[in-house]
Structure formats: structure tokens, C-alpha cells
Amino acid sequence: MILQNNELRDTWYAQKSTIPAMEISLYGKDIATIMKRSITPNQIKQNNRSLIYHFIYKNRKVSQQDISYALHLSRPTVTANLSAMEEEGIIFKSGLIDTEFVGRKASAYSIVADYRIGIGVEILKKEIKMIAVNLYGEKLHRMISLLPFERSESYFKAVCGKLIEFIGSFGARDNQILGIGFAMQGLTTPDKQSILYGKILSCTGLSITEFSRHLPFPCSFIHDADSAAISELWVSPELTDAFYLSLSKHLGAAIISKGMILDGKHGHSSTIEHIQMQPNGSLCYCGKRGCMETLLSLTALLNDGEELEDFFLKVRGNDLAAQKRWKIFLSDLSKAVNMLHLIYDTDFILGGYLAPFLCEEDLSFLHGQIREMTPFPEPSDFLLISKMPQHNISIGAALPYIQEFLQEI
Numbered sequence: 116m117i118l119q120n121n122e123l124r125d126t127w128y129a130q131k132s133t134i135p136a137m138e139i140s141l142y143g144k145d146i147a148t149i150m151k152r153s154i155t156p157n158q159i160k161q162n163n164r165s166l167i168y169h170f171i172y173k174n175r176k177v178s179q180q181d182i183s184y185a186l187h188l189s190r191p192t193v194t195a196n197l198s199a200m201e202e203e204g205i206i207f208k209s210g211l212i213d214t215e216f217v218g219r220k221a222s223a224y225s226i227v228a229d230y231r232i233g234i235g236v237e238i239l240k241k242e243i244k245m246i247a248v249n250l251y252g253e254k255l256h257r258m259i260s261l262l263p264f265e266r267s268e269s270y271f272k273a274v275c276g277k278l279i280e281f282i283g284s285f286g287a288r289d290n291q292i293l294g295i296g297f298a299m300q301g302l303t304t305p306d307k308q309s310i311l312y313g314k315i316l317s318c319t320g321l322s323i324t325e326f327s328r329h330l331p332f333p334c335s336f337i338h339d340a341d342s343a344a345i346s347e348l349w350v351s352p353e354l355t356d357a358f359y360l361s362l363s364k365h366l367g368a369a370i371i372s373k374g375m376i377l378d379g380k381h382g383h384s385s386t387i388e389h390i391q392m393q394p395n396g397s398l399c400y401c402g403k404r405g406c407m408e409t410l411l412s413l414t415a416l417l418n419d420g421e422e423l424e425d426f427f428l429k430v431r432g433n434d435l436a437a438q439k440r441w442k443i444f445l446s447d448l449s450k451a452v453n454m455l456h457l458i459y460d461t462d463f464i465l466g467g468y469l470a471p472f473l474c475e476e477d478l479s480f481l482h483g484q485i486r487e488m489t490p491f492p493e494p495s496d497f498l499l500i501s502k503m504p505q506h507n508i509s510i511g512a513a514l515p516y517i518q519e520f521l522q523e524i
């Protein structure tokens with residue numbers, strides 16, 4: 116009786132086509148029995164809806180016939196789901212598309228990319244950077260406000276006022292906003308509700324409620340290096356394992372393992388910036404001397420008031436002093452990467468504000484230096500330049516809300 120039901124059969128085929136190979140044996144044993152025990156008709160409907168939505172999402176513009184064929188779902192099931200989703204406003208007819216199944220063009224369907232929006236805000240010492248992204252994680256709007264950080268009620272209110280002004284500037288409805296991620300230069304507690312360690316902004320112990328009580332949206336903190344790594348994962352879905360280095364005003368890192376960011380037992384995994392490189396080196400903001408931060412942050416690289424663009428004009432030109440500074444920085448970077456690479460043999464992604472300025476010659480130099488230090492014959496294949504150097508921190512702060520929405524739909 117169960118297999119006579121079109122929707123059940125559709126679901127069975129769809130599951131068979133999407134489950135990973137290693138799990139097929141489990142499903143293949145007695146799928147009808149498993150379904151009898153565990154899947155209700157409502158769950159099947161929900162499952163079909165979800166499969167269709169994600170197929171449209173992934174392929175951007177598809178016909179009803181494409182969906183039916185790819186997911187092994189019957190035409191009536193697909194039609195009913197498309198009508199319901201169109202009615203709901205989560206998909207729309209996006210023109211006509213060629214299809215191999217009929218001799219004429221068919222209606223194309225796409226998701227409504229701004230049906231829901233995620234907001235990311237990067238909290239910095241002198242300013243805040245706000246961004247709105249759609250369900251594809253694409254930048255919709257961006258705004259920067261000069262707002263020096265201070266731990267005061269007037270500051271928290273001012274930030275929230277700017278966020279409301281920003282959201283109002285593109286006419287979003289409150290229910291369109293999934294949430295606001297606050298990217299912080301500090302470690303967060305596992306529940307993302309407070310700051311575990313925030314010496315750069317002197318914000319240790321800060322609670323998200325300081326912001327959220329002035330806003331009608333869900334709010335959470337995120338460590339800025341983590342949000343940068345989340346952006347990287349977003350644009351490189353094939354990325355499962357990597358060491359992400361955020362080479363920005365401050366140094367940061369995130370370890371990506373099996374597509375997840377590792378927080379660690381106490382929430383301070385991958386805080387490589389405080390590994391001591393020079394016992395008598397410069398003072399770090401943590402209070403210790405000679406940390407990686409004091410050698411590999413842009414604060415360490417650049418002179419007072421010097422902009423990154425100007426520095427690289429000098430480096431790529433004929434300024435010997437700037438070139439010498441750059442070589443010292445790269446040498447220190449190679450020592451750091453070599454040490455970390457001995458601990459975790461994986462790809463290293465060089466990201467952060469520095470990433471757009473890196474070139475193949477720099478990577479070759481780093482590989483060469485590392486090869487001299489390491490006992491292993493390392494091929495030059497594990498240093499990569501970030502694919503997402505722009506707005507990666509603020510976009511990455513918004514993405515967890517988008518991911519949550521997509522998981523639930």
C-alpha cells in the first residue's frame with residue numbers, strides 16, 4: 116500500500132538519489148519498513164518541498180521538467196509544490212528556459228533571493244561596517260559609520276540606531292531580517308552570547324543583550340577570524356579542511372575541519388596570534404612579548420599612518436626599504452606557517468586585508484622558505500590566497516543566519 120502512494124514513491128527515489136553512497140546499504144535494506152516506521156505523510160510533503168526548493172536554489176533557474184527528472188518526482192507532485200511555494204513568495208517564475216523534455220521553451224523557476232536577508236556588522240575601534248546579504252550570501256547593501264567603540268549605553272544605542280537606519284535605507288521589512296551577526300575582534304562564548312576575551316576593544320564579558328535589547332531581531336556575536344573563515348567556506352563548498360589565516364590589522368586564524376570551524380574545549384582554538392616567536396620582542400596587546408601578532412599583523416607591517424595600498428605601490432616599485440620590510444614579514448610568515456603546518460598538514464588560506472595584495476611571487480618565496488625549514492619534501496601546493504578578500508568578515512557574520520534558514524526550509 117505504501118509504495119502505491121505517489122508521494123511516498125517519489126520520496127523514496129529522491130532519498131535514494133541524494134543520500135551518500137556509504138549510507139545506501141542502510142536505506143537499501145528495507146526502505147519500505149523504514150518508511151513505515153519513521154516517515155509520516157506530512158514529513159514526506161515537507162521533504163519534497165525542501166528537495167525542490169534546494170534544487171532550484173542550487174541550479175538558480177530550472178524548469179518543472181528539470182526538477183521532476185532530477186529528483187524522480189512525479190509531475191503532479193512538482194506542480195503542486197511549485198504553486199504552493201510561488202504563492203508563499205519563496206520562488207518566482209523567472210522567464211523561459213530551454214528544456215530537452217519538450218519541444219518548446221518552458222517556464223523557469225528561481226528562488227526569491229531576498230525573501231530573507233542576513234545582516235553582518237563588523238565592530239571596529241573607530242567604525243562599524245554593516246552589510247546586508249541575500250539567501251545566496253551576496254552583498255545587497257553596505258554602509259560604514261564612523262563610531263568609535265566605547266563600552267557605554269550611548270554607544271550601544273548609537274550602533275543599533277545606525278543598524279535600523281541601514282536596514283530602513285533599503286526598505287526591508289522587519290520579518291525579512293533573519294538576524295544580525297556582530298563580528299568582534301575577540302573570542303566569543305560557545306553560545307555566541309558574550310565575549311570571552313576581548314582585549315583589543317576592552318570588551319571582555321560584554322553581553323549581546325547590550326545590543327539586542329535595542330533591536331527587534333535575533334542577534335549574536337562571532338569572532339572575526341571565524342566569520343572570515345565562514346565566508347571562505349561559503350565560496351569554496353569543496354573546502355573541508357584548512358588553516359585559515361586572517362592577515363588584517365590584527366592577526367587571526369581559524370581551523371576548518373570537516374567543513375566546520377573548531378572552537379576547542381575552552382573556545383580558544385587557533386589563537387595563534389599569541390604564540391610567542393621572540394621572547395624579547397615587541398609588546399603584544401595580550402601583555403606578553405613577541406607574539407605572532409607583533410610580527411604578522413598589519414599594525415606590525417605598516418608604519419604609522421601608512422596605507423596598505425601605498426605600501427604595496429612601494430614594494431612592487433623600487434623602494435628598497437619597503438621591499439626589505441616586506442621580505443622580513445614574509446620570512447616571519449613562513450616560520451609561522453611552517454610550525455603550524457607541522458602540527459596540521461593541510462591547506463593554508465592566506466586571507467584578510469592583505470590577501471588582495473599577495474601575488475604568485477610571494478607564494479613562491481614562502482614555499483621556498485618553508486622548504487628550507489621543513490624535513491619533508493613539501494610540494495608547492497598548500498598555500499592558497501583567499502577567494503573572498505572583500506567584506507569577508509561582515510558577510511561571514513551574516514551567513515550563519517542564512518545557513519540556518521536554508522537548513523530549515
Ligand SMILES: [Zn+2]
Nearest residue numbers: 389399401406
Ligand atoms: Zn599576545
